[in-house]
Amino acid sequence: MMRKAQVNGSIEAAPRAMIVLPRREGYASDQAGAIALLASRLAQPEDIVVGMRISGPVLPGGQFEAVPEPGLPWRWAREGVRYRIGVQQLIKKFRPDLVEVHNRPAMAHALARSGLPVSLFLHNDPQGMKGARTPAQREALIRKVRVVTVSRWLRKRYLEDVYTGDVDVLPNSLDLGALPPRPKAKAPIVLFVGRVVADKGADRFVQAWGHVRKQVPNWRAVMVGADRFRFNAPRTSFVDRVEREAEEHGITIAGYQMHQQVLDIMAMAAIVVVPSRWPEPFGLTALEAMASGAAVISSGSGGLPEVVGDAALTAAVDAPDELEEALLSLMQDSHKRANYAARGLERAQLFDTHPAIRRLQALRLKMVNRAGTPATP
Template sequence: MRVLTVLPRREGYAPDRAGAIALLVSRLATPDDIVIGTEVTGTPLPGGQFFAITEPGGLHRWRRDGTRYRIACQREIRRHKPDLIEVHNRPALAYALSRCGIPVHLILHNDPQDMHGAKRPRQRQELMQRVRVFTVSLWLRRRFLEDLDDGPVTVMPNCLDLSTLPEPPAERAKLVLFAGRMVSDKGADAFVRAWSAISAQAPEWRAIMIGADRFRFNSPRTTFVDRVETDARAAGITLCGYQMHHQVLEAMAAASIVVVPSRWPEPFGLTALEAMASGAAVIASPRGGLPEVVGDAALLALPDDGDALERALLRMIGDPALRAEYMARGRRQAQKFDLVAARQLLQKMRDRSVKSRKSR
């Protein structure tokens, strides 16, 4: 079976700029899978065979609605002649490519009601009639089906290859870690505020922040980043900036506590899963798909609910037995998202879609 995976236009498929979608595609791709997306510098991620696509110029050069990217994708479809097309996070593109006469999967990683081509119930209804829809969490499935009757939307959670995670040290450092984009939605400023308030009560502990505005080394400076970093330095937090994914996992393996204080409803919450799998105790926001991911394996605290985040941090820092319990729970919870089961589910759905087309 020849599968062609279409990345979002701005998703970098390289180790130094990979986001959650690129990492998931790389993990799940078989050696024969074709992955297409915008050109990257250097060696692409290892999953599948990556082909950089070139958008057309001419009459299309000034289009800003995704037309040029769609035309480039159609060229690659004609070139590779796949049995199945998988489009990540772009409903309008998936709908357009469904006219190619090849089965299309649409894998949604974010709220479809914020996406071009899926904002209205009628658009989502039409999508289900043309493509097979997947979501990475039950919360996203509910968002897709809101104001619709129940439909054939499959939950296919993100996953990890647990066997490849860094080996944790014999004794973890007294370290609290924030790892994520330096934006308000991720609660970076809430983490700084909480640590500033409680650090005097935990003098033996350190706090570290990993992240930038974007998933790349040359991430732009913003007024939010400047303000948060200024406050973080004043609070004694170590700032590491953007780090590649393997470096983030190494930091999680060393940390005792990882905080995921998201304000926006996380569609899934890959950072929380990685932290649990790495053996850290997790404090997470109870929004979006995060409660599904962490189950009973994390303390839940809203980032702006009074001093809830501060109290959760002090509780986890001050009680070694509680911390050890949540570390153990996290490891067990992470087993539910192992790569092997995810690959089996994906292959089953791929086979079903291709066989369905052949029978028609």
């Protein structure tokens, strides 16, 4: 029986997709990064999610299949080549209606030879990716695959100096109904969540708290994160230095936490700081913080302004005193803090998963119909 889905108010056949994760992206609750979490939210029950073999509990969403190791003559090829060959074997096995590749332009270009419609979902700047660094590469790619970005900022980066083709924008999303309940009164906690790397501004968060903490003795600061999205993340000299300085300033260091635990902490925190130096392709942490009812302080890099709009305080991360002043303005003014929290909650409604799923289904149908490929019965 053909699977049905509601698209633009009508019931239509829903294509079955094979969702290809980046090779290092774990599809398990204790290994998931932003890409895996988004794929989990959007994947339909009949979709096939493929990635490297995992040991932890599989994320919900779709049917997970580990990419097999190819035999001869590919056994001694590079890891990326072996991964691509394994994905191609799964395409032949499951015969999906279309293929969705996340964040790997070269993989999407190679899989387009399968004859199936292929879309490339970009979560990071394509100009730093293999197979999309130059305008010529991006122009050649867009002739073969449908390109989808998670922000308008990424769309602009893809189309820079590209003269043909178009790019769809499908922002990241959250299942707002599945978030932990918020307490009636938020705890006086200032929270940093993210990778403990310079690009994310972890060191600047520590420095700013060190400058303001004596003026707000009833508040405390918490840092959640590690160098990578996993429990066994490597210890780096940067992590060692930041954590040492954080301890000196009385910051609670929680280390890596699974996504559900992060959301539980966000539900309690009154303020969440997103001090990214690098241009954030989207800014999922800021969205999660707003949806959790926290007042948000954000840098203005990359796609972050598209996410927070006017619902967050913006501070230039490395500008003298800006982050400190933003922190104090929220911690010392409960009305201002409540106002930003309320605006953030309203803003987060724009990014609910359920309308995002409908937009994705409409895009899938358009691709399949354009290719003349009937949905799998």
